[in-house]
Amino acid sequence: MEYCAGKTFRYDHASVQTYASVVGKAENEGPYGGGFDEVIDDNKGGADTWEQAESLFQKKAVGHVLQKARLSPDKIDLIFAGDLLNQCVSSSYGLKDYYIPFLGIYGACSTFAEGLLLAAAMVNAGYADRAIAVTSSHFSSAERQFRFPLNYGGIRPPTAQWTATASGAVLVSETGKPPFIRAATAGKIEDMGVNDQNNMGAAMAGAAYDTLKRHFTHMGSHPQDYDLIITGDLGLVGSDLLHDLFARDGIAIESRHKDCGLMLFDRSTQDVHAGGSGCGCSASMMCGHFLKRIESGELKRVLFCATGALMSTTVIQQGGTIPGIAHAVELTSY
Amino acid sequence: MEYCAGKTFRYDHASVQTYASVVGKAENEGPYGGGFDEVIDDNKGGADTWEQAESLFQKKAVGHVLQKARLSPDKIDLIFAGDLLNQCVSSSYGLKDYYIPFLGIYGACSTFAEGLLLAAAMVNAGYADRAIAVTSSHFSSAERQFRFPLNYGGIRPPTAQWTATASGAVLVSETGKPPFIRAATAGKIEDMGVNDQNNMGAAMAGAAYDTLKRHFTHMGSHPQDYDLIITGDLGLVGSDLLHDLFARDGIAIESRHKDCGLMLFDRSTQDVHAGGSGCGCSASMMCGHFLKRIESGELKRVLFCATGALMSTTVIQQGGTIPGIAHAVELTSY
Numbered sequence: 001m002e003y004c005a006g007k008t009f010r011y012d013h014a015s016v017q018t019y020a021s022v023v024g025k026a027e028n029e030g031p032y033g034g035g036f037d038e039v040i041d042d043n044k045g046g047a048d049t050w051e052q053a054e055s056l057f058q059k060k061a062v063g064h065v066l067q068k069a070r071l072s073p074d075k076i077d078l079i080f081a082g083d084l085l086n087q088c089v090s091s092s093y094g095l096k097d098y099y100i101p102f103l104g105i106y107g108a109c110s111t112f113a114e115g116l117l118l119a120a121a122m123v124n125a126g127y128a129d130r131a132i133a134v135t136s137s138h139f140s141s142a143e144r145q146f147r148f149p150l151n152y153g154g155i156r157p158p159t160a161q162w163t164a165t166a167s168g169a170v171l172v173s174e175t176g177k178p179p180f181i182r183a184a185t186a187g188k189i190e191d192m193g194v195n196d197q198n199n200m201g202a203a204m205a206g207a208a209y210d211t212l213k214r215h216f217t218h219m220g221s222h223p224q225d226y227d228l229i230i231t232g233d234l235g236l237v238g239s240d241l242l243h244d245l246f247a248r249d250g251i252a253i254e255s256r257h258k259d260c261g262l263m264l265f266d267r268s269t270q271d272v273h274a275g276g277s278g279c280g281c282s283a284s285m286m287c288g289h290f291l292k293r294i295e296s297g298e299l300k301r302v303l304f305c306a307t308g309a310l311m312s313t314t315v316i317q318q319g320g321t322i323p324g325i326a327h328a329v330e331l332t333s334y
Numbered sequence: 335m336e337y338c339a340g341k342t343f344r345y346d347h348a349s350v351q352t353y354a355s356v357v358g359k360a361e362n363e364g365p366y367g368g369g370f371d372e373v374i375d376d377n378k379g380g381a382d383t384w385e386q387a388e389s390l391f392q393k394k395a396v397g398h399v400l401q402k403a404r405l406s407p408d409k410i411d412l413i414f415a416g417d418l419l420n421q422c423v424s425s426s427y428g429l430k431d432y433y434i435p436f437l438g439i440y441g442a443c444s445t446f447a448e449g450l451l452l453a454a455a456m457v458n459a460g461y462a463d464r465a466i467a468v469t470s471s472h473f474s475s476a477e478r479q480f481r482f483p484l485n486y487g488g489i490r491p492p493t494a495q496w497t498a499t500a501s502g503a504v505l506v507s508e509t510g511k512p513p514f515i516r517a518a519t520a521g522k523i524e525d526m527g528v529n530d531q532n533n534m535g536a537a538m539a540g541a542a543y544d545t546l547k548r549h550f551t552h553m554g555s556h557p558q559d560y561d562l563i564i565t566g567d568l569g570l571v572g573s574d575l576l577h578d579l580f581a582r583d584g585i586a587i588e589s590r591h592k593d594c595g596l597m598l599f600d601r602s603t604q605d606v607h608a609g610g611s612g613c614g615c616s617a618s619m620m621c622g623h624f625l626k627r628i629e630s631g632e633l634k635r636v637l638f639c640a641t642g643a644l645m646s647t648t649v650i651q652q653g654g655t656i657p658g659i660a661h662a663v664e665l666t667s668y
Contacts, residue, residue, distance in 0.1 A: 107438050323430050
C-alpha cells in the first residue's frame with residue numbers, strides 16, 4: 001500500500017486567546033505546582049462520584065477560560081471536548097449547562113491536540129469566531145474503568161503511568177497576539193502490537209514518531225528549528241522509544257524533547273512509576289505552564305504532539321492490541 | 335443565561351463524491367433491503383467477536399467508498415470516524431489498516447452528521463482535498479455493552495429501539511456535482527431529564543428540535559422549503575415528541591419529516607419495538623437510500639439531522655440522566 005502523507009494544515013488567523021487549568025492535589029505538589037488556575041485538594045470538589053468530579057474539573061476549566069476572556073458562554077460558537085471515560089461523559093455532563101454548540105471528539109490522551117487542531121481550523125476558516133477546546137482525566141475514574149477498582153489495591157508495574165487528575169481548556173480566536181496556532185498535523189492509527197494496558201508509552205511512541213516526521217517534512221522544518229518538541233504522555237518508556245526511533249534516522253531529538261508525562265509529577269518523590277498520563281496531563285501542562293511561556297516570547301516556536309493509546313478493556317480481554325495515535329500542533333510567539 | 339445561537343456553517347465547495355453502506359440480515363430484510371452495497375448475512379462475516387464484526391462493517395463500508403471512487407487509501411487526506419462502543423473501538427480497529435490521518439469523533443447516534451459536518455468543513459476550507467466520514471453500530475456489541483448480555487434474554491419494553499447492525503461511509507470532495515453539502519449546524523447538549531436507557535427517543539427529541547430551529551433561523555428557511563427533514567433515530571416516541579414541540583410553535587413538521595429509525599425496519603413484521611437506532615441506522619439509510627435520491631435530483635433540498643443519546647451505563651447506575659444531542663446537515667441536488 002502507498003504511504004499516505006496526509007496534509008499539515010496551516011493557520012494564519014488563530015491564536016489562543018485565554019487558557020486555564022484545574023488540577024488535583026498530587027498534580028499541584030509536582031514541579032509545576034502553583035502555576036495552575038485552581039486546585040481541588042480532595043480531587044472531588046463536593047461531587048458524589050469520581051465521574052461527576054471529573055466533569056466538575058472540566059466545567060471549572062471552561063469557566064476560568066470564559067472569565068479570563070470576560071465572555072459569557074453564549075459568545076462561544078463551538079466547543080470541542082472529549083475525555084477517557086466511556087461515552088466521554090466527563091465532557092457531556094461537565095459542559096451541558098453551558099449550552100454551547102458541542103462537537104464531541106475522541107483521541108484518548110491525544111484529545112487536547114485534536115481539539116486544538118479542530119478549534120484552530122474552524123476559527124481560521126471563519127466558521128467560528130471563538131471556539132473552545134477542553135479535555136480532562138481523573139485518576140480514580142480512569143483507574144476503575146480501565147484497570148482495577150481502587151479498593152482492590154492492585155500492584156502497578158514499573159511501566160505503568162499515573163493518570164493525571166486535571167483539566168485544561170483553551171479559547172481560540174483571531175486576536176493577532178501570541179500564542180499563535182500556526183499549523184497542525186492529524187495523526188494516523190499506529191499499532192505496534194503492544195497488548196499490556198500498563199505499558200501505554202510503548203503503544204504510543206510509534207504514532208508520535210510518524211506524526212512528528214510528517215509534520216517536519218510538510219513544514220520543511222527540523223527538530224532543531226523548535227525551542228521545544230512537547231509530547232503528551234509518553235512517559236519514560238515511550239520517550240526512550242521515541243528517541244530511539246529518531247536516532248535510526250540520525251536525528252538526536254532528546255535535546256529538544258520534553259514529555260508532559262515526565263514533567264507533571266516528580267518521579268523521584270511521587271509514586272507515579274513511568275510518569276503521568278491521561279488527557280488532563282498534557283492539557284494541564286500546556287495550560288498551566290507552556291502557553292504562558294509562548295505568550296511571553298520565552299518560547300518562540302513549539303511543536304506540541306499529544307499522544308493517545310486507543311485502549312479498550314473489551315478488546316484487551318479479547319486478546320487484542322492497543323493502537324496509538326498522535327496529533328501535532330505548532331505554536332509560535334511571533 | 336443568554337441563549338447561545340451558535341452558527342450555521344455554509345459550504346460552497348463540498349459534495350458527496352461516493353457513498354456506501356454495509357448492513358446485516360435484518361436490515362436487508364427491511365423496506366429498503368436491496369439498496370445497500372453489501373449484506374453480511376450472519377452479522378459476523380467471519381470475525382471472532384461482535385466488536386471485531388462491527389469493525390469489519392466499517393472497514394468494508396470505507397472499502398466500497400474507495401472502490402467506487404477508484405482511489406487508494408493514500409489519496410485520502412482525513413477520516414472522521416466514531417461509533418457507540420467504549421473508546422470507539424469499531425472505528426480505530428476497523429480503520430487502522432487504511433493508515434489514513436484519523437480524527438476520532440463521539441456523538442453517539444449523531445456521529446454520522448458530526449462526521450459529515452466536519453468532513454465538509456475541512457474540504458470546503460481547503461484543508462483537505464478528500465475526507466471520509468464513517469460510522470457503524472452493531473446490535474450485539476451495543477446490547478451487551480449498554481443493556482444486557484444477549485444470552486440473558488432480557489425483556490424489551492415498547493419504548494426500546496433496536497440498534498442497527500450497519501455502517502455507512504461517505505467520501506467528501508469538491509466534485510461540482512450533487513449531492514452538495516450546503517450547510518451544517520452543530521447541536522448543543524440538551525438534557526430532558528430522561529433516565530430510562532430503553533427510551534432513547536425521548537432523550538433526543540429536544541436536541542433535534544433545538545438544532546432544527548436554529549438551522550431554520552440561520553438559513554432563513556422554513557420546514558416547507560425542504561423536500562424532506564430526515565432525523566436519525568428518534569423512533570416512534572421521539573418523533574411524536576418532535577412533532578409536538580414544533581406544533582407548539584404552530585409548525586406542522588410531520589408532512590416533511592421522516593425518521594431513519596422508523597424506516598430501516600418494518601415495525602409491523604420486524605420485532606424492533608419503537609424503531610431502529612444506532613450510529614449505523616441513519617448512516618445506512620443515508621448511504622443506502624437518500625443520497626441516491628439527492629444525487630438523481632428526485633430530492634432537491636434535504637435537511638439531515640442525526641440525533642444522539644449521550645448515554646453511559648456508569649452514569650445511569652449512579653442515577654444520572656441521558657442528555658441528547660443532534661447535528662444538522664443540509665444537502666441539495668443543485
